[in-house]
Amino acid sequence: MDIREKGYSHWEGELKTSRYNWLPIFFNGIKTVFKKKYAKLIFASSGATFVVFLVAVYVSTKPELKILGELVRLLKSDAELFKTFYTNGFLTFMLVILSIFSGADLISTDLRFKAFPLYFARPLSRSDYLLGKFSVILFYLLLFTLVPGILLLLFKMIFTGSLAVSPMLLLAILVFPLLECVFLASLTLALSILSANTKFIQIAIFLVYMFSNNLAHMLKAIFKNDYFFLISLQGNIEQLGSFLFGLQPTHVYPAWLAVLPPVVISLLAVWLLSWRIKKAEAGS
């Protein structure tokens, strides 16, 4: 006898109380992004940098191979290698594309389809919701920065046969991608909540990336002052990389200052997201 014939039936189980209420949002988001059209193409492109650097690490151990000469020269310094891997223009561009692909629609779609009452009528706080959404972008960004960074380190050890790695370098390899990804994920999520139109959000994220960099270069050229790179997404990532890997700063301003814009933008994003969700929740 089916449920309709016998009438409404109660569920006999017990509801769990968990500190990780955001986990279903995370798993659902991961699955949704993976099922998207062009997902594999974007993932493959994002992983291309890792393949090139892996080949370069291998070639550096085989002097008879004469390919990737420029890159192989970098490998003489581990710090330079990993800084270049994390901050190279192509990877940064792909991370922006990945942010757009995995995160632009995360909240804007919920806004467009008025999904907030469905979420917030459940034992879910605003921070659970944001953490769930945030973790989706962070997962994909770390998958193409931190994970290949660690793999690159392991392969380098295997190819050179040496396990020696300085603790500061190891720390930088782990911390830099985390900071970079938290910054990009916060920016993406903050922009994602500005409109219910996903196309608008995608364009906005891309413009922030392109425009901030071009504007910084223009202002630098006019005023001959490197501090303008503080407004550049790419500029800050490069400067932060130099700072954490203990290298000569890319731009002429205290390297620690490069931490400020990402931190300020991330905090602003959290505030904006909480305020916007509260507003939408009340109006739903």
Next chain:
Amino acid sequence: MKEIIQLENISFNYGRVHAISNLTLTLPTGIFGLLGPNGAGKTTLLKLLLGFLTPTAGEGEIMGYALAEKHKSLRRGIGYMPESDCSIPGMDAVSLTAYLGELSGMPRQEAMKRAHDVLYYVGLEESRYRQVDTYSTGMKQRLKLAQALVHDPKLLLLDEPTSGMDPNGRKEMLELIHDIAKKESMNIIISSHLLPDIESTCQQVVIMNKGRIAAEESIADLKKDNFHVFEIKVVGEQALFFERLHALRCQVQENEKAMFKILLPGEISPAALFNAAYETGVQIRHFRQSRTTLEDAFMNVIRESDGH
């Protein structure tokens, strides 16, 4: 009887607009209709109960949890069917219902199994693997009911549950609500402006007007004795006649040309109608006592709470 909702002097303002003013309400277990004209504060009250809004004054308890506190624990026991057309796109109905069950605290496998059950129950068994974006309005209403039921809540809040449904769908939805209400452990509050929906599912109603409780009693009591309803047809100078009726605190509604429905306060004799007609030179050509409907009772309560 145990109270499920106890509110005392609750107020809520949207800026300068008083949406809820000093509202005091005690609801025992059972099924209740929440009625009121547009802007009466029904949806605001539901949002306060869910913790979407925090009252500007007053205090209360829902299922033993203090209002505006412990939202997570409270919401674990509440199922909410919103009025707005809401969904999470890119998912089929089973995944969506199971996902929302998981967010309520159900284990994943249990949520999936239960999602199948509730979708079958609401009549979406054939289309449960279809993307929810492709659903019709009626199917979306059923899906909203399914997601509200998936975690088997103690309190079900239904905001305009039959909105946008065709007559058959509406009948089935009301049957489902009726069936759920038969389970004594489930308490239901239905907010609707469709009075027949409330009349067919609830025995008790709460009528709101201008952010206050205008009445809180059983439909039977509401329709009983405090006023009589007559249908009359008049010929002659109607304006003066109706002016006289208004002075008697009667409510006049025009049904069709020259046919009027008169709501006469219980303490006034029907003879007063004839006296008024005689004195104003109007002829009553048709006079019939009518059955009191919930709509009549509702209109009467609103009129009285407006101070007419």
